[in-house]
Amino acid sequence: MEKVTLSAWPTPMEAAPRLAARIGLGPDDLWIKRDDLTGLGGGGNKVRKLEWLVADALRCGADTLVTLGGPQSNHARLTAAAAARADLDVVLVMPGTGHPDRADGNLLLDAVLDARIVWAGDAAPAELVGRAEETCAELRGRGATPYLVPFGGSSALGARGYREAGEEILAQRPDVRHVVTALGSGGTMAGLVAALGPERVLGVDVGALPDPAPVVAAFATQLTGRNVTAGALRCRRDQVGEAYGVLHEPALAALTTVARTEGIVLDPVYTARAAAGLTAAVRDGDIRPGEPTVLLHSGGLPGLFGHAEATRRIGRTLRTYP
Structure with a gap:
């Protein structure tokens, strides 16, 4: 079956040296895959x-x-x-x-x-x-x-889109060691695993499902025809916080850090948690300096404007001159 075309591909891959330095990576270690820049309906993965x-x-x-x-x-x-x-x-x-x-x-x-x-x-x-x-x-x-x-x-069919994204990432950064993505309904991570293997994909759980790993494993197995087990996946579950839609403090910190180092705005539910998971992975040694790393920006900016707690908290930081 042929897909329909809804955007222009590939999406850009942008270096993030200031963010890398802030979280403890080398200046050439970190890149952001800009899937927020897909050209349909406000963009996103x-x-x-x-x-x-x-x-x-x-x-x-x-x-x-x-x-x-x-x-x-x-x-x-x-x-x-x-x-x-x-x-x-x-x-x-x-x-x-x-x-x-x-x-x-x-x-x-x-x-x-x-x-x-x-x-x-x-x-x-x-x-x-x-x-x-x-x-x-x-x-x-x-x-x-x-x-x-x-x-x-998210289904095995929908996840084909992220198998293609994984292939784009390999073409743009052949030496990639880690791809960090938000893990929600499972299809994005499954497609990346199908293209890159489970050892290179780190999913940061956002709390959308009670346990997303078996879902990812099932989709990846269908995509590849090989048995991908939940235990083989790299999943961080420490960034969910209180609940899926509730503002998580490390996510808020990551959102403002990315904006103030690279001028790139994240959403408070998915990409901010992914960035918080990346920061935690560097801190605990799961991702080390010298290992080429890609953070997937999966979009979601409109959701920031609809998140009452995030807009209230961030709005308080607005500064006046002098």
Whole structure:
């Protein structure tokens, strides 16, 4: 099956010498893979997955994409953008009890992209999947042909996009020793593992799943045809903090450090945790000076503007002159 093209590839690889020095690496050790610069709907890593998933939806004759996520879901926002590009309708299933008084962050972009929202109340993540399936059944009853895009775009099919990303990284930095990525729904890390091997990929758990390692292993096994076990994966679980959407202090510190050394802004849930995990890995010796390292910037900037605690805390640091 051929994918559809939703962005221009490859994305840039940028040196980060000031950040490297700040966290204890050499000036030539650290690079940032700019997958935040994908050219669809505000950018982000989900575009790579959606190229394969939208192609499958079109192959199946779908006229509507249905997916699930939180109100500040980057994946939901990019699914809406991909639907617009492919001339499909889109329905997003989200927890909540109704239309917010003010749409901000990703939710504002969902409105710009003309997504329809199903508010699923206080549904837990597993219940949200069921509500998305019910939504597909309701759409079929109305004569539509829906296609259910999995949570985070993560499946063995969607993960093909990150196998391609891993191959890009190898072409840009053939000597890479570590690739550090946020680990959410599992597809991004699985694709990187398929391209680079489990020994070179460090996933930093953000708390989106109770235990993401078996999910990553299953996707990577399907992609490679080889048995990839959860125990073979490098997963840090020390950056989750209180919960998935709750601001984690090391993530906030990493977000401001990256911005103030390299002028690159991260999101508070995914990429900031990945950067915090990178910092911790250098501190405890899992990543050492002299080992070429790539931090994957998976996007998500709109989510910063929809994160009340992050905007409040960072806003307090605004300085005046003199």
